Amino acid sequence: MSVQTIRNVFSVETGYRLSDDQIVNHFPNHYELTRKDLMVKNIKRYRKELEKEGSPLAEKDENGKYLYLDFVPVTYMLPADYNLFVEEFRKSPSSTWIMKPCGKAQGKGIFLINKLSQIKKWSRDSKTSSFVSQSNKEAYVISLYINNPLLIGGRKFDLRLYVLVSTYRPLRCYMYKLGFCRFCTVKYTPSTSELDNMFVHLTNVAIQKHGEDYNHIHGGKWTVSNLRLYLESTRGKEVTSKLFDEIHWIIVQSLKAVAPVMNNDKHCFECYGYDIIIDDKLKPWLIEVNASPSLTSSTANDRILKYNLINDTLNIAVPNGEIPDCKWNKSPPKEVLGNYEILFDEELAQGDGADRELRSRQGQSLGPRAGRSRDSGRAVLTTWK
Amino acid sequence: MLQEESDLSLIIAQIVQKLKGSNLYSQLERQAWASLQRPEIKLESLKEDIKEFFKISGWEKKLQNAVYSELSVFPLPSHPAAPPEHLKEPLVYMRKAQGSWEKRILKSLNSMCTELSIPLARKRPVGEQKELLNKWNEMGTDEPDLSLFRPVYAPKDFLEVLINLRNPNYENGDSLSFRTHLGLIQVPLKVKDIPELKECFVELGLNIGQLGIDDSTQVPPELFENEHVRIGQKVLAEQDSAAAQQYIRQGSPTALRAELWALILNISSQPEDVLYYEQLKTNVIQHDLLVDSLIYKDVKLTASNDDYYFVFEDYLYQVLLCFSRDTSVLSHFAYNSASPPKSYIRGKLGLEEYAVFYPPNVAPLCFLYHEPSKLYQIFREMYVRFFFRLHSISSHPSGIVSLCLLFETLLQTYLPQLFYHLREIGAQPLRISFKWMVRAFSGYLATDQLLLLWDRILGYNSLEILAVLAAAVFAFRAVNLMEVTSLAAAEAVLADLSTLKVMPLLQIFLFATVT
Numbered sequence: 001m002s003v004q005t006i007r008n009v010f011s012v013e014t015g016y017r018l019s020d021d022q023i024v025n026h027f028p029n030h031y032e033l034t035r036k037d038l039m040v041k042n043i044k045r046y047r048k049e050l051e052k053e054g055s056p057l058a059e060k061d062e063n064g065k066y067l068y069l070d071f072v073p074v075t076y077m078l079p080a081d082y083n084l085f086v087e088e089f090r091k092s093p094s095s096t097w098i099m100k101p102c103g104k105a106q107g108k109g110i111f112l113i114n115k116l117s118q119i120k121k122w123s124r125d126s127k128t129s130s131f132v133s134q135s136n137k138e139a140y141v142i143s144l145y146i147n148n149p150l151l152i153g154g155r156k157f158d159l160r161l162y163v164l165v166s167t168y169r170p171l172r173c174y175m176y177k178l179g180f181c182r183f184c185t186v187k188y189t190p191s192t193s194e195l196d197n198m199f200v201h202l203t204n205v206a207i208q209k210h211g212e213d214y215n216h217i218h219g220g221k222w223t224v225s226n227l228r229l230y231l232e233s234t235r236g237k238e239v240t241s242k243l244f245d246e247i248h249w250i251i252v253q254s255l256k257a258v259a260p261v262m263n264n265d266k267h268c269f270e271c272y273g274y275d276i277i278i279d280d281k282l283k284p285w286l287i288e289v290n291a292s293p294s295l296t297s298s299t300a301n302d303r304i305l306k307y308n309l310i311n312d313t314l315n316i317a318v319p320n321g322e323i324p325d326c327k328w329n330k331s332p333p334k335e336v337l338g339n340y341e342i343l344f345d346e347e348l349a350q351g352d353g354a355d356r357e358l359r360s361r362q363g364q365s366l367g368p369r370a371g372r373s374r375d376s377g378r379a380v381l382t383t384w385k
Numbered sequence: 386m387l388q389e390e391s392d393l394s395l396i397i398a399q400i401v402q403k404l405k406g407s408n409l410y411s412q413l414e415r416q417a418w419a420s421l422q423r424p425e426i427k428l429e430s431l432k433e434d435i436k437e438f439f440k441i442s443g444w445e446k447k448l449q450n451a452v453y454s455e456l457s458v459f460p461l462p463s464h465p466a467a468p469p470e471h472l473k474e475p476l477v478y479m480r481k482a483q484g485s486w487e488k489r490i491l492k493s494l495n496s497m498c499t500e501l502s503i504p505l506a507r508k509r510p511v512g513e514q515k516e517l518l519n520k521w522n523e524m525g526t527d528e529p530d531l532s533l534f535r536p537v538y539a540p541k542d543f544l545e546v547l548i549n550l551r552n553p554n555y556e557n558g559d560s561l562s563f564r565t566h567l568g569l570i571q572v573p574l575k576v577k578d579i580p581e582l583k584e585c586f587v588e589l590g591l592n593i594g595q596l597g598i599d600d601s602t603q604v605p606p607e608l609f610e611n612e613h614v615r616i617g618q619k620v621l622a623e624q625d626s627a628a629a630q631q632y633i634r635q636g637s638p639t640a641l642r643a644e645l646w647a648l649i650l651n652i653s654s655q656p657e658d659v660l661y662y663e664q665l666k667t668n669v670i671q672h673d674l675l676v677d678s679l680i681y682k683d684v685k686l687t688a689s690n691d692d693y694y695f696v697f698e699d700y701l702y703q704v705l706l707c708f709s710r711d712t713s714v715l716s717h718f719a720y721n722s723a724s725p726p727k728s729y730i731r732g733k734l735g736l737e738e739y740a741v742f743y744p745p746n747v748a749p750l751c752f753l754y755h756e757p758s759k760l761y762q763i764f765r766e767m768y769v770r771f772f773f774r775l776h777s778i779s780s781h782p783s784g785i786v787s788l789c790l791l792f793e794t795l796l797q798t799y800l801p802q803l804f805y806h807l808r809e810i811g812a813q814p815l816r817i818s819f820k821w822m823v824r825a826f827s828g829y830l831a832t833d834q835l836l837l838l839w840d841r842i843l844g845y846n847s848l849e850i851l852a853v854l855a856a857a858v859f860a861f862r863a864v865n866l867m868e869v870t871s872l873a874a875a876e877a878v879l880a881d882l883s884t885l886k887v888m889p890l891l892q893i894f895l896f897a898t899v900t
Contacts, residue, residue: 153696153751183696222696229639229833233753237640 002292023318026291027168027268033258034272034291036141037102040075046257071250071286075143078119085142089116096145096190103139105290107204112145146285147190150278152230156188157181158203159224159276159284162293163251163343164313166269168259170346174316175251177339178305181222221302231282239282247276247284252344254286269317271309312338400452409451416444450626450651476780478550483778486546514670521666521703540820547778547786574780576791578798582853583895586845588634589888610638617641626651634844636837636888643753649843650766652759662758665707680705694828697751704761708768749827749835771848775823783848788822789815791852796859803863812872817879818855825851826882834887854887857894861885 032038047069050057059067076085078099089097094114101109113119119142149156162176182203231240251274273293277285295306315338342348404410420438439445509517577585613635620628621644629648637645647653669677681702694701750767754760774784781787796814797804807814821829825848826838841850858879859866865878 153699155696187699226832229836230752232639233642233836237638240640 023267023269025269025271025317027165027270028263028265029261030270030291032261033254033289035102036075036100036288037077037139039254039258039289040072040077040141042261043069043072043254043257046253068249069253071246071253071284073144073146073285073287075141078140078142086116096147097142098145099140099142100288101140105292106294107202110202112201113142146277146279148280149188150280150282151188152183152227154187155183155185156201156203157183157222158287159227159247159274159278160293161224161247161251161274161276162271162309163255163274164269164271164316164340165255166317167266168255168262168264171252171255171259172345172347173252173255173343174337174340175248175343176309176312177224177341178308179224180305181224181227183222235282243278243282243284248343250276250284250286254289255344269313271313308339312340316340404451407451409447413439413444413448416442446624447653450624450648453626453651479778479780479786482546482550486543486778509671509673513673517670521670540823541816543776543785543823544816544819547789550778550786574787574790576782576787576794577849578794579895582849586841586850586853586891586895588844589841589891589895614638614641617645621645621648624648630844630846632844633840637840639833639836642836642840646753646763646843647759650763650770652762652766658762659758662707662761665761666703669706677706694749694751700751700757700760703757704764707761708765749832749839752832752836770846771842772825774848775825785823788848788852789819791849792818792822792855795852795856799856800860800863803859803866806867807875810870810872810875812869812875814859816872817876818859821855821858821882822851826854829882830885830887831883834885838887850891853894854891857890858882858885860894861890 032042047066050069057068061067074088076082076088078085089095096112096114098110098112099119159179159181161179164174164176166172166174184201184203186197188201228240228244231243270291271293273290275287275290277287279285295310416439417435420435423438436445439448617632617638618641620632621641626648629645633645633649652658750760750764754763771783774781775788777784778786793804793815804814825842826835830838838850838854842848862878866875869875869878
């Protein structure tokens with residue numbers, strides 16, 4: 001079902017009720033996670049809550065930066081936080097910022113700025129006299145641009161990972177093992193003259209497809225296992241494992257952040273496309289989450305991957321290929337996982353966390369350690385880290 | 386005994402001679418002079434003290450490594466009366482064949498030159514030099530018109546030449562017995578059979594742990610992997626080449642691989658090496674060779690379209706272009722049956738140029754080294770030690786002729802039904818596996834598997850494992866192959882090797898097949 005249809009299905013006016021044997025592939029208010037502004041809002045709120053509780057997760061370092069929860073680049077909503085943004089901008093005037101429309105996808109409408117005058121110009125061009133009267137659809141977010149991304153072969157790339165969530169309370173999510181990296185066709189340069197060149201900065205396939213160097217055979221994509229091999233060979237195993245652990249951590253935390261506000265309708269499951277960028281200090285940053293990740297394919301390998309993705313997703317959401325019953329406990333047996341592995345299972349985590357000590361590599365929960373660490377102290381967190 | 390002793394002293398003399406001219410020698414000298422300042426060196430026992438100092442400071446290890454690498458590389462000295470050609474290649478008919486093959490390539494190259502009226506080599510005008518310097522890191526995006534360039538030869542041309550090799554002194558006899566070789570290669574070279582291979586590759590045995598098998602998810606790491614990694618780290622700490630070579634026969638952990646290979650090939654990143662690389666780079670910028678365009682075209686056709694290697698396209702250009710101007714590689718021609726043709730920059734000093742080699746396999750190395758000069762060194766060393774044998778005709782047991790023969794013999798002896806069937810339908814197995822072997826499987830296997838395979842090439846200092854793997858692949862897909870009825874169908878069955886796991890295949894073929 002498309003996002004549009006979901007909105008209709010769940011809207012109060014239509015009075016449509018899903019029966020017990022109907023399962024849909026979106027949560028009613030998924031936009032809490034997938035709209036760029038709401039995602040940031042929810043994460044900020046989650047952090048503040050943890051801080052209030054005095055949880056060790058919300059610990060900050062001497063600069064006031066969160067130690068474990070700093071995975072989203074500094075972001076402001078426009079027009080609402082314009083003044084806050086200007087303040088931040090003036091603190092580091094040589095930084096670059098990226099403007100993204102909240103509700104669009106595929107890299108549409110994105111541009112980079114490094115001077116305040118450029119925003120003013122943009123607001124003039126979009127034909128509004130002041131920032132006040134902007135309808136929701138034209139809201140923008142502005143984030144600090146990561147201008148030191150990890151480069152391979154001199155090119156910028158980002159990671160696209162698929163995460164399936166079958167329920168939010170208790171949180172149960174699965175990560176697809178075969179994510180991929182999308183490369184730009186042009187060499188990366190942070191120089192200001194190339195700020196307008198979207199082929200250098202944006203990795204969306206929809207954009208890179210139109211570049212003159214785009215190659216249809218491999219589509220500028222690498223598998224995550226390739227990336228892992230490369231990083232292990234050139235940087236060593238420990239930092240690579242740490243990087244991937246951090247990526248898993250980010251995903252779980254972001255889901256936890258929106259879990260309280262998410263309408264945990266039992267008819268729903270959802271497969272998200274997570275976009276992550278790694279900077280040259282091997283720190284991963286969450287860029288955005290997509291509710292309808294592109295399921296079209298640009299190359300032969302791609303088609304196979306997406307086919308398997310859909311297949312495995314349906315196997316987990318609707319087990320045994322029978323008519324679904326939404327009252328089931330949503331705990332699929334291990335065999336149907338296919339290429340998914342359990343990322344976090346709240347039920348399991350709160351159960352016998354103790355003998356999950358062994359790190360079994362059969363793709364068992366990477367989660368339980370995170371579950372334990374939420375209640376236990378700092379020491380456990382550092383092993384997770 | 387006396388013969389052995391004199392052989393040994395001959396070898397020692399040769400090695401000493403070689404090392405005297407190397408960088409290491411001057412470094413050792415400098416160190417020795419510097420060590421005179423140290424308090425523990427006394428005049429009376431000068432020699433012993435300095436030796437002791439070398440041992441402690443690790444310089445002795447470096448010398449050991451250098452000697453070891455010379456030993457592995459240099460062929461054994463032969464009879465003192467033998468002419469130098471004999472050292473390159475003892476069999477006359479092979480030498481002749483290589484000579485005529487080279488002539489053919491050169492002729493083709495020259496005719497391409499005259500056709501396109503491009504000189505074989507020319508000096509670049511200054512403006513163009515500046516441009517190339519700017520674009521040095523981005524040569525992948527440049528798209529000159531290359532449609533008129535044809536590759537000089539394809540693997541199957543080379544295969545045809547090998548097939549037509551005949552030893553004029555060998556009479557096959559008219560009667561066909563079951564010992565007759567039914568394959569394509571008709572040259573009587575000695576190749577190993579499975580019992581001999583088992584002895585040779587004893588570390589690949591079933592009861593010895595391997596990376597590539599025993600590090601898969603089902604096996605708990607305590608059993609093998611952790612211990613192996615620990616030993617690997619120890620080997621690196623000791624900086625011992627010989628130990629590293631022994632260790633790597635069981636595979637190298639990904640994190641340690643880059644350093645292990647550098648250790649085995651005895652490459653350390655000295656500032657002189659970086660300088661050398663920069664010098665080559667300058668050469669590239671100043672002079673334009675016809676070969677460059679051919680290289681460019683080949684990389685565009687192969688690596689740019691490859692799922693794993695497209696990212697490194699620009700590195701490939703840099704390395705290959707520099708390589709084609711590297712004269713130090715010429716020293717390996719002393720034991721390569723090929724010889725470089727000479728070409729001259731218009732009027733200038735004679736820059737020796739290569740016969741157009743079939744572009745060797747740089748791309749997988751980009752996964753290990755991301756600094757251009759180190760990448761270049763490793764690549765050069767690997768080419769000079771191993772991969773050149775895949776492109777020239779010789780009787781060396783690691784040469785391509787022997788590999789082909791080994792492959793065919795293995796197949797004929799241990800899978801006779803399959804071999805016969807394929808032959809009947811016109812699909813001689815060698816025709817399919819040749820392209821794998823000539824590229825050392827680069828571009829056919831998944832990268833991590835390829836790196837495991839190359840670990841073993843380094844460990845055993847021979848390319849025979851390529852032939853064994855090729856035979857193992859055929860054995861693995863035997864059931865499907867028995868059902869095909871044409872060459873095209875056979876090729877289709879063997880078209881995709883990217884899902885194969887190298888080590889289990891090798892183990893099964895060598896140690897678990899009922900002979």
